[in-house]
Amino acid sequence: MATLPTATQISADILSRNERADDIERLKSMMDLPTLAYVDISAQMELLQALERWPLLAHLEARHRLPKPAELQKTRVDTP
Amino acid sequence: MIAMSLQGIRGGVGTSTTLAALSFALSSLGQKVLVIDMCPENALGLHFNLDYAPAEGWARATLDQTPWYEHAWNIESGLDVLPYGTLTDVDVLQLDQLLRDNPPLWSTRQASLAHSVDWVLFDLPQRLPGHIANPRCEIALNVLNLDAASHVLLQPQRNSAQRLLVNRFDPASQFQRDLLLLWQHHYAQSLLPIHLHADEAMAEALARREPVGRYAPGSLIAQDIISLASWCLLRGGRLE
Amino acid sequence: MTARLFPYTHLRREQNCTRFTAFILALIQVCGWIFLRLESPAWQALREQHRQLYPHLADKRITLGDPLRYLTQTAWLLLVRPAAQTLPQRQRTRRRLKGYLMAVFSIVQRPWNLLSDAFEQLPTAISPQVRKGSRWWGAVHWPMRKLLYIAIGALAVVLIFICVTEPFGYLAQLVFVVLLWAIAMLVRRMPGRFPTLLLIALSVIISCRYLWWRYTSTLNWSDKLDLVCGLILLLAETYSWMVLILGYVQTSWPLNRKPAQLPPDLNLWPTVDLLIPTYNEELSVTRGTVYAALGIDWPKDKLRIHLLDDGNRASFKMFAEEVGINYIARTDNRHAKAGNLNHALTQIDGDLVAIFDCDHMPARSFLQLTVGWFLRDPKLALVQTPHHFLSPDPFERNLGTFRNRPNEGELFYGLVQDGNDMWNAAFFCGSCAIVRRTAIDSIGGFAVETVTEDAHTALRLHRNGWNSAYLRIPQAAGLATESLSAHIGQRIRWARGMVQIFRTDNPLLGKGLTVFQRVCYANAMLHFLVGLPRLVFLTAPLAFLLLHAYIIYAPALMILLYVLPHMIHASLTNSRMQGAYRQTFWGEVYETVLAWYIARPTTVALFSPSRGKFNVTAKGGMMEENQFDWQTAKPYLVLSVLNVLGLGFAVWRLFTGPADEIITIIVSVLWVIYNLLIIGAAVAVAAEVRQVRHTHRVQTRLPGAIKLADGHRYPCELVDYSDGGVGLLLNQPIALPVGSLVSLILQRGNREFVFSGSLTRSHDLFMGLNFAQLPAEQKIEFVQCTFGRADAWLDHNSGFEADKPVQSLREILALGAKGYYRLYEYLPAWMRHLARPLVRVLQWLGSFFPRMPKASTPLISGPVSRS
Structure with a gap:
């Protein structure tokens, strides 16, 4: 959810606005911790629950991908 | 000049509406934008208060070997729309063959536009490989909805050059949230950081024959689109 | 036209003026019309800005004093008028005037600026030489280097000794202090830590010199009363000096520790038991903490949350079951919180123990930011994070400083703990912290002997060779104490506990601590002994005014030459070191409020440390209506009455005393007025402001x-x-x-x-x-x-204004005056009746005082028709 104060105001750093809503990004920038590798456990948990909740997702997961998301360490990869 | 294409992963995900809104947003940010309808349905103009399915367009002109650029409509300063034109099904297939036989056709046309416009946006059709492959685009967006159908279509080895743009995201839906989480996990590199929210204003905008940025500038979707346009500018600035 | 020239009838009818007033005012107006061209555009423009330029007169009923008020305000406006409102002509004269002033000023200013700029450039300018020098230094052999160190050190000690002990006459002392002050003012603007150290050195020299002088030449040994009063003051000053010096050591080099990265393999992350001790707090307060704890990003099988209920309440048990956390209760509640924690330790087996008071909501990133250090340093026993408060404490609420001034705790969590961390002496503060299980087991659980179990536990850990760390990232927020009395109660407990530790387990003695750890602990404990010395300062000038005791047996001028530099240097240095965490002079207010209340318990604890009961701080209540806490304010009222009495004596002495005492009297009066205003600020805190909401926004x-x-x-x-x-x-x-x-x-x-x-x-x-x-x-x-966001509390200091010592002083003094006015508002009716004439007179006098003109915003409110 990215919002601009006004429609005409263009900011070159839209990602910094995303960071404003993203608490971890803000933590990194405000505390000067650019290299902090944060593991969003709550998102991982939610992902596991999602696969339990929706059999279709689990089915397609099993079919197309061998490593399960839970075994991958990093869920949050920040897109440039 | 940056060429950019939008293609739905399937029909009905809101590609044309998004494209219209994005073009309006880019032009309101001071960019000169040309929107090109690549779909034989020939309906993109509706978003800009043009006639439904105009007879003349670049497709017709290309087949007739007349100047293609004469059929563009100026919507407002810095925003032009080039319709497809009315073609029979046979004509469409013929044109597709022509586009496949002549791959640099649109690249040369794009090159000729380089000095007059900043952005060329292509509204790509679902099938018709010639239409889809012919334009050379620096940014290619694949528009999806957070539903099972999109997820299934996304499963096979997808075209990795295309970036994924989520449209009509409703965070109140448990399944949509879950699916987005899954996509964020799997397609972290190609998923855009901006998701377009579901918003009644988007549906109403077409009914009012206006881009959403003009119809409801204060709506969430208009803000999302502005963010998307800013992202495009940032991305375009890096590419150039 | 007549009405406009001579508005007698208008004044009589519309403003209800008496005949005489109306006549005089109308006469003045007619004179104005005759002698000034009031109809000219310049005057018209001025009349249009009437409301902005004369805000206090705009809606006032016209009285006889108004011409004088206009006069004073006009004179004031000529001095301070904002540029945007000036008329072109005025602007020009003003600019010219300013030009003259600047020209005169620049004679001094220019070389000063050149010099200070040169000082600012100094680090870059001499960096090649410095680099060369350090290379040479590095090449020198160790014994040689050691010798040089000793030589330089010895030389410095001798020089400092001379600076401190050499007796000076008036002129020499003046030159000396001005020189040191000039150096301080020059290096003040330089960035970096070296200038801070230099400022500290200057301040230490000046303060030591002051104290030396006080001990050697200001005690009157021949008069018993003088000697007793003088010695009491001197002891109080010695205490302040000690706290100042120890504070410099403690905070000279804040560590600013960063979080340590956790390994990417989640299996290597340790198991954490998160304890939420409660005793009598409401469930509604506890709920948020549990919810936030459930959101902490840590592998679910490695994070166990335990609700420790010392009140043994069914509702808590039900809630714990509802949200799926562990519930631990015990049959007795011996040793209060420490006992509660120790009891829980018998039932848990995680590698680390995180502790959150039941109103401290942790952010989700808490563990990922703090645990890394436990893996990096196997001897690390404790990581403490700041206590941040989301609601205003009584000071902030009653003085209206919430979010725009650093609060009382800010200095400790912003600077002192970071400074402690440098010396491996960061304390455990009872909450928002995480401790290593093996460490806590090695000292036999949390300390139960004193009422401040946290600091005592940390002390034991340090004694046993464990390390501690402080991470200055607010990762939890809680409720501040609600009322002033509760706040004071909490501080009394801390003060008593710290002094108990000082007596029973003195950090200066015993084994296992480094020198600097001893300094840090000693200062933390000494800090709470502030009560008596503060009371001494608040009454010291009375010794002279009431009892005619020469407490500082020296000429008044000499006293000023010694004491002012001492205070100025301490303020400058502290402003640089602590400005972001505590503004100058605010500490005086905080200390003054607590002084009376902690004086007794700390003194008692100092002599019999085993006495004293444990009281829990009540939180989550609410102030129903505006009220004045008479009970709390009583000692300050007595103090202010004493000081007012002192003023009366001063007047009497001024007229009857010997002529050579006049300067002494004036100095004493200034001191008394300062004390009165500081006490007034303390009184202002006692006027409790009503809280509008039940829940804190x-x-x-x-x-x-x-x-x-x-x-x-x-x-x-x-x-x-x-x-x-x-x-x-x-x-x-x-x-x-x-x-x-x-x-x-x-x-x-x-x-x-x-x-x-x-x-x-x-x-x-x-x-x-x-x-x-x-x-x-x-x-x-x-x-x-919301509350549990990783970034929720990071920008709590974004609204703080930069510390400016002079402005800060002015604010505190204004606050003091306001305190007395508030006191008047809360007085019982009959007393207010008695005091009313005095207040009226003061208000009337104050109405002649010029005001700041309003900003020239377009007029929205206010009647337009009146002209």
């Missing part, structure tokens, strides 16, 4: 969006939140009836959450939503999207 600026029932969505900004609702700011006004269903979309990390609430308020762009009806699961998510 946290101000924020978070992007969000709302969704209406008809499918439309609008972006918004979250401006405040509490556990039951939020306030939003929209980009465009949306008219909706109260009670409409509105959903709020919030983002946390890269996930979005939706909360459906109902509209409670809607005004222009502002919208208030209520989330009382959220299902339990959503309540947890809501807390995690």
Whole structure:
């Protein structure tokens, strides 16, 4: 959810606005911790629950991908 | 000049509406934008208060070997729309063959536009490989909805050059949230950081024959689109 | 026309003036019309700005004193008028005047600026030489280097000794202090830590010199009264000096530790038991903490949350079962919180133990930021994070300084702990901390012998060779104490506990501590002995005024030459070191409020440390209405009465005393007035301001969006939140009836959450939503999207104003005056009746005082017709 104060105001750093809503990004920038590798456990948990909740997702997961998301360490990869 | 294409992963995900809104947003940010309808349905103009399915367009002109650029409509300063034109099904297939036989056709046309416009946006059709492959685009967006159908279509080895743009995201839906989480996990590199929210204003905008940025500038979707346009500018600035 | 020239009837009818007043004023006006060209555009323009330029006179009933008020205000305006409002002509004269002034000023200013700029450039200018020098230094052999170190050190000690002990006459002392002051003013602007150390050195020299002088040449050994009073003051000053010097050592080099990265393999992360001790707090307060704890990003099988209920309450047990956390109760409640924790330790087996008071909501990133250090340093026993408060403490609430001034705790958590960390002496503060299980077992559990179990536990850990760490990232927030009396109660407990430790387990003695750890602990404990010395300072000038005791047996001028530099250097240095965490002079107010109350318990604890009971700090209540805490303020009222009495004596002495005492009297009077105003500020704190809300609203600026029932969505900004609702700011006004269903979309990390609430308020762009009806699961998510955000408390200091010592002093003094006015407002009716004439006179005199003109905003409110 990215919002601009006004429609005409263009900011070159839209990602910094995303960071404003993203608490971890803000933590990194405000505390000067650019290299902090944060593991969003709550998102991982939610992902596991999602696969339990929706059999279709689990089915397609099993079919197309061998490593399960839970075994991958990093869920949050920040897109440039 | 940056060429950019939008293609739905399937029909009905809101590609044309998004494209219209994005073009309006880019032009309101001071960019000169040309929107090109690549779909034989020939309906993109509706978003800009043009006639439904105009007879003349670049497709017709290309087949007739007349100047293609004469059929563009100026919507407002810095925003032009080039319709497809009315073609029979046979004509469409013929044109597709022509586009496949002549791959640099649109690249040369794009090159000729380089000095007059900043952005060329292509509204790509679902099938018709010639239409889809012919334009050379620096940014290619694949528009999806957070539903099972999109997820299934996304499963096979997808075209990795295309970036994924989520449209009509409703965070109140448990399944949509879950699916987005899954996509964020799997397609972290190609998923855009901006998701377009579901918003009644988007549906109403077409009914009012206006881009959403003009119809409801204060709506969430208009803000999302502005963010998307800013992202495009940032991305375009890096590419150039 | 006549009415305009001679508005006698207008004044009589409209303003109800007496005949005489109306006549005089009308006469003045007619003179104005005759001798000044009031109809000219320049005068007209001035008349149009009447309301801005003369704000206190605009809506006032016209009286006889008004011409004088206009005169004083006009004179004032000529001095301070904002540039935007001036007329061209005036502006020119003003600019010319300013030019002259600047020219005169620049004779001094220019070389000063050149010099200070040169000082600022110094680090870059001499860096090649410095580099060369350090290379040479590095090449020198160690014995040689050692020798040089000793030689330089010895030389410095000798020089400092001379600076401190050499007796000076007036002129020599003046030159000496001006030189040192000039150096301090020059290096003050230089960035970096070296100038700070230099400022410290200057301040230490000046202060030591002052104290030396006080001990050697200001005691009157021949008069018993003089000697006793003088010695008492001198002891108090010695205490202050000691705290000052120890404080410099403690905070000279704050560590600013960064979090240590955890290994990427989650299996290597340690198991954590998170304890939430409660005793008598309400469940509603505890809920938020549990919800936030559930949101901490740590592998679920490695994080166990335990609710430790010392009150053995069924509702707590039910709640714990509901949300699926462990519930631990015990049959007795011996040793209060420490006992509660120790009891829990018998039932848990994790590698680490995190402790949160039941009103401290942890942020989700708490463990990932803190645990890394335990893996990096196997001897690390403790990581402490700041206690941040989301509600105003009594000082902030009653003085209106919430979010714009650093609060009382800011100095400790912003600077002192960071300074302690440098010396491996960061303390355990009882909450928002995480300790290593093996470490706590090695010292036999949390210390139960004193009422401040936290500091004592940390001391034991340090004694046993464990390390501690402090991470200055606010990762939890709680409620501040509600009322002044509760706040004071809490501080009394701390003070008593710290002094108990000082007596029973003195950090200066015993084994296992480094020198600097001893210094840090000693200073923390000495800090709480401030009560008596502060009371001495508040009454010291009375010794002379009332009892005619020469407490400082020296010429008044000499006293000033010694004491002023001492205070100025201490202020300058502290302003540089602590300015961001405590503004100059605010410490005086904090100390003054506590002084009386901690004086007795600390003194008692100092002599019999085993006495004293444990009292729990009550939180989560609310001040129902404006009230004055007479009980708390009583000692300060007595002190202020004494000081006022001192002023009376001063007047008497001025007229009857010998002529050579006049300067001494004046100095004493200034001191008394300063004391009176500081006491006034303390009294202002006792005037409790009513709290409007039951739940505390946290101000924020978070992007969000709302969704209406008809499918439309609008972006918004979250401006405040509490556990039951939020306030939003929209980009465009949306008219909706109260009670409409509105959903709020919030983002946390890269996930979005939706909360459906109902509209409670809607005004222009502002919208208030209520989330009382959220299902339990959503309540947890809501807390995690707001209070539990990793960034929730990071910018709490963004509203702080920069510390300017002089301005700060002015504010404190104004606050003191306000304190007395508040006191008057709360007086019982009969007393107010008695005091009213005095207040009236003061108000009347004050009405002649010029005001700051209002900013030249377009007029919106106020009658336009009146001219």
